[in-house]
Amino acid sequence: MNAPAKTTRLPEHPVDPQFPGRWSPRAFADTALAEGDVLTLLEAARWAPSSTNVQPWRFVWALRGEAGFDAIGTALVPFNRDWALRAGALIVVASKTTRTASTGDEVPNGAHAFDAGSAWMSVALQAHLSGLVAHAMGGFDHAALAQAIALPEGHVIHAVVAVGHQGDPATLPESLRAREVPSPRMALSDLAHRGKFS
Ligand SMILES: Cc1cc2nc3c(=O)[nH]c(=O)nc-3n(C[C@H](O)[C@H](O)[C@H](O)COP(=O)(O)O)c2cc1C
16 A cells, blocks of 8 residues: 655645645565556556547556566666666656648647646556556656667657555665655645736
């Protein structure tokens, strides 16, 4: 089970507990994931909304122990490699930057990144609902990762997501142990404005 969120996660307004309850630990248990575990996360992502239902998100994933996992892991920055290689699976979140217009032409899809973000959030929330944890990382070598996953032209990589069963913080490098707690949030009044920015 996921560790309960600490008091830094008190919502200001009524909200389903999954939202403050989801967080991004770095400690993973040494428990393997099965293909079906990952496919359930990606199935959740498949149902995300997207501009004109283009569904621009693309995923490349591998289970720990597979060559693909090592290839993705090698492209992570050392800070992330220090903890993420213990995850049960790594998922690369990418998107196709163009869509096919009614004329048949490929035209820029200005919403591809926004939509890929929606899909990642579905992965994260489904992981939480499945009793797993998911931790997104932007810290990777883009060129190396693009090569490792054979990224097609016209696609961009947004993040690598480490997923698995939550583990004991004691397994983390010492520098990360104190950071293994759910983070707080800005006040809603700093983020949301009624009518116009104040
Ligand atoms: C696009 C993106 C990139 C991130 N990159 C990293 C990263 O490279 N390394 C890391 O340890 N955490 C990374 N994070 C995790 C964030 O730091 C984390 O989501 C944020 O602090 C909020 O905490 P929470 O997810 O526990 O609520 C990233 C998260 C996102 C969404």
